[in-house]
Amino acid sequence: MATNRRRHANAIPIASFMTWGIIALFALCGGLSYVWCKNQLYNTGTEIHALERELAELKNKNEVSLSKIAQLSSTAKLQERYDTGFIKLVPITNDHIVVMSNTAPKPGVGELRPVSNERTGP
Amino acid sequence: MNRAAKNRALTACLALVGCFTVFSFRLVHLQVTQHDEYAAKAADAHGLRQVNPSRRGVIQDIHGESLAQNEPVRTVIADCSLIKDRGAMAEVVSTALGLPRAQLLEKFERETYSQKEKKNIPAQYVVLKKEVPENVAMDLADALAARKMRGISFAQETTRVYPNQQMLCHVLGFVNGDNVGVDGIERTMEQYLRGHDGFRYTERDRTGKEIVPYRGQEKEARNGYNVKLTIDMGLQNIVEQELDAAIKQFHPKSATVIMMQPRTGEILALSNRPNFNLNVQDNVPEDHRRNRAISDMVEPGSTFKIVTTAAALTEHIVNPATMIFCENGYFAAYKLHDHRPYGDLSVTDILVKSSNVGVAKLAMQLGDQKFYEYVRRFGFGERTGVNLPGEISGVIHPPHTWSKISISRMPMGQEVDATPLQMATAMCAIANGGHLMMPQIVHDITDEAGNVVTPFAPQEVRAVVSKSATDGIRNALIEVVSPKGTATLARVAGFKVAGKTGTAQKYDPKTHQATHDKYVVSFLGFMPAEEPAFVCLVLLDEAQVSHDKNYGGLVAAPIFSRIGERAARYLGLTPTAEEPAGSVVASQNIRD
Numbered sequence: 072m073a074t075n076r077r078r079h080a081n082a083i084p085i086a087s088f089m090t091w092g093i094i095a096l097f098a099l100c101g102g103l104s105y106v107w108c109k110n111q112l113y114n115t116g117t118e119i120h121a122l123e124r125e126l127a128e129l130k131n132k133n134e135v136s137l138s139k140i141a142q143l144s145s146t147a148k149l150q151e152r153y154d155t156g157f158i159k160l161v162p163i164t165n166d167h168i169v170v171m172s173n174t175a176p177k178p179g180v181g182e183l184r185p186v187s188n189e190r191t192g193p
Numbered sequence: 194m195n196r197a198a199k200n201r202a203l204t205a206c207l208a209l210v211g212c213f214t215v216f217s218f219r220l221v222h223l224q225v226t227q228h229d230e231y232a233a234k235a236a237d238a239h240g241l242r243q244v245n246p247s248r249r250g251v252i253q254d255i256h257g258e259s260l261a262q263n264e265p266v267r268t269v270i271a272d273c274s275l276i277k278d279r280g281a282m283a284e285v286v287s288t289a290l291g292l293p294r295a296q297l298l299e300k301f302e303r304e305t306y307s308q309k310e311k312k313n314i315p316a317q318y319v320v321l322k323k324e325v326p327e328n329v330a331m332d333l334a335d336a337l338a339a340r341k342m343r344g345i346s347f348a349q350e351t352t353r354v355y356p357n358q359q360m361l362c363h364v365l366g367f368v369n370g371d372n373v374g375v376d377g378i379e380r381t382m383e384q385y386l387r388g389h390d391g392f393r394y395t396e397r398d399r400t401g402k403e404i405v406p407y408r409g410q411e412k413e414a415r416n417g418y419n420v421k422l423t424i425d426m427g428l429q430n431i432v433e434q435e436l437d438a439a440i441k442q443f444h445p446k447s448a449t450v451i452m453m454q455p456r457t458g459e460i461l462a463l464s465n466r467p468n469f470n471l472n473v474q475d476n477v478p479e480d481h482r483r484n485r486a487i488s489d490m491v492e493p494g495s496t497f498k499i500v501t502t503a504a505a506l507t508e509h510i511v512n513p514a515t516m517i518f519c520e521n522g523y524f525a526a527y528k529l530h531d532h533r534p535y536g537d538l539s540v541t542d543i544l545v546k547s548s549n550v551g552v553a554k555l556a557m558q559l560g561d562q563k564f565y566e567y568v569r570r571f572g573f574g575e576r577t578g579v580n581l582p583g584e585i586s587g588v589i590h591p592p593h594t595w596s597k598i599s600i601s602r603m604p605m606g607q608e609v610d611a612t613p614l615q616m617a618t619a620m621c622a623i624a625n626g627g628h629l630m631m632p633q634i635v636h637d638i639t640d641e642a643g644n645v646v647t648p649f650a651p652q653e654v655r656a657v658v659s660k661s662a663t664d665g666i667r668n669a670l671i672e673v674v675s676p677k678g679t680a681t682l683a684r685v686a687g688f689k690v691a692g693k694t695g696t697a698q699k700y701d702p703k704t705h706q707a708t709h710d711k712y713v714v715s716f717l718g719f720m721p722a723e724e725p726a727f728v729c730l731v732l733l734d735e736a737q738v739s740h741d742k743n744y745g746g747l748v749a750a751p752i753f754s755r756i757g758e759r760a761a762r763y764l765g766l767t768p769t770a771e772e773p774a775g776s777v778v779a780s781q782n783i784r785d
Binding site for chain 1: 248258259262263265266276326327328349351352356357358359360373403404405406426427429430686767768
């Protein structure tokens with residue numbers, strides 16, 4: 072009886088240790104996960120910040136290019152290039168211009184005319 | 194436990210309770226009583242309101258060509274407290290920005306008084322250079338990063354760029370250092386062009402770096418709307434070139450050309466001389482900035498005769514064939530001369546020969562009040578309402594202030610002060626059948642995607658004269674450009690041109706009399722006469738030509754002809770006149 076009491080008195084409560092151990096492990100994992108998530112959040116934030124900067128730089132470059140295009144394709148620049156001979160254009164003289172009327176005159180009574188391409192005005 | 198031990202334990206407990214009570218009071222004091230103060234301090238230290246700048250809208254011509262554009266630039270700023278080796282920094286910055294090394298060293302050594310430290314400390318905000326191109330700023334940033342140098346930062350800004358430089362300078366206007374329009378379209382359309390900056394509330398760490406996860410309320414920036422003008426850069430270029438050629442040839446004090454679409458009142462081209470480069474505005478005289486088309490008054494001279502004649506025809510006092518006795522060149526009662534002695538002239542011929550006596554008699558038949566009423570109906574004496582700043586109304590005196598000879602002078606454009614735009618608008622009314630249109634310079638307002646936000650439709654101010662009257666005037670104006678008229682040199686091969694010359698003596702404010710050596714010469718016409726595609730006014734002030742050649746028919750009419758010929762090709766107008774202009778011989782009547 073005495074031996075029995077001693078054995079029970081010194082028993083190690085493994086179940087209890089296991090329970091607290093698991094709780095501690097969960098707490099540890101939770102804590103580490105929280106820190107890891109927080110860290111990820113900051114890292115992602117830094118990435119977002121870097122990407123935003125890159126985007127802003129690209130937008131700036133785009134604006135610079137648009138401004139450059141506007142300047143190079145402006146009437147004043149094209150005229151300057153034409154004046155300096157960079158763009159070669161030959162002015163069309165009046166004797167090389169044929170003006171075509173949209174409407175053909177109405178045919179006279181009894182006059183025979185080919186029907187193709189004929190349009191009679193109102 | 195004995196009594197002494199109990200006392201010690203009680204004392205220790207009371208001390209602890211006392212301590213914690215003090216701490217609790219302090220905690221409550223900090224968290225409750227002083228909460229707002231410390232929260233504000235924390236917000237100041239860590240909170241940040243980032244501004245997301247908006248982009249100013251662009252200005253385009255009718256075909257979408259960009260006339261005013263934004264270009265990103267950087268302002269280079271030095272924080273002298275962070276610069277360790279000033280000499281080395283000056284070397285790097287000097288090479289990149291092209292600034293003298295000595296000037297940079299002087300800036301790096303600047304100090305400011307610190308209230309906190311009660312002494313002078315190195316300045317933390319010194320602007321080294323403004324409007325540095327993006328690529329130059331980036332190269333400098335790379336060079337500094339490679340050398341691990343600190344103390345230089347770059348502020349993002351935009352500058353306004355005008356690709357066509359001088360062209361259309363008086364219409365476009367310009368912006369000030371804060372990107373706010375101060376003249377021209379930039380000023381009148383400011384409410385549309387200006388965007389609305391966005392913002393973002395966020396927090397930063399102790400090094401000033403943003404903590405992205407702590408971002409709060411955010412609002413997107415709204416970029417400015419784009420303004421599309423009625424200006425056609427093809428026509429504008431033609432006008433500018435011909436005006437430059439005229440300036441070279443005649444060296445006038447100033448000159449103006451306005452081209453308008455008569456049916457809608459749209460301004461297709463507008464140019465003044467002297468002008469200035471919109472991208473280089475340092476030391477530009479104020480005189481060069483003035484848009485003379487709307488802010489200068491001139492006596493219209495004989496071009497004003499169309500108003501008198503149209504009024505007489507509308508009132509059915511005369512018809513185009515009615516004969517008027519022109520007093521053989523001298524109307525003694527009013528001391529009024531004609532260039533040549535004319536006897537009986539038809540109403541049409543009064544315009545064709547530009548008879549002062551004839552047109553004065555037409556006005557007299559109308560009567561003072563009626564004549565004045567028509568002048569006002571044509572829009573003289575009031576602002577046209579064009580969307581440009583600085584427009585003046587001109588001066589038309591009411592009949593009760595007239596002198597005895599006013600009724601003989603005003604019909605031929607003397608004692609009348611009008612802006613060039615008013616003259617062109619009046620001619621538009623003749624060209625379109627009698628409807629006075631409000632001059633229009635803005636076509637519409639669009640957003641970034643090109644959707645029309647606000648259309649600007651043509652506006653008719655009022656019906657001025659009858660259709661039959663304008664038909665009569667039109668026929669007379671075609672005759673003006675014929676060999677028997679005063680504007681033979683305004684003819685354009687293949688087209689019927691209608692127009693009127695004007696030669697006005699300038700008023701001398703010292704002698705209070707008209708001068709005999711200073712003239713304002715003009716030609717105001719439209720083409721094709723049958724269905725006008727445009728009205729064009731050419732006006733030169735004090736052209737440097739000999740006295741006997743200083744006439745609208747000899748100076749302004751040929752400029753109109755050259756503009757008309759090139760504009761007809763550009764617009765693809767179909768020639769309607771059978772007879773080509775060929776070699777034109779100036780008639781004897783050309784002196785007007």
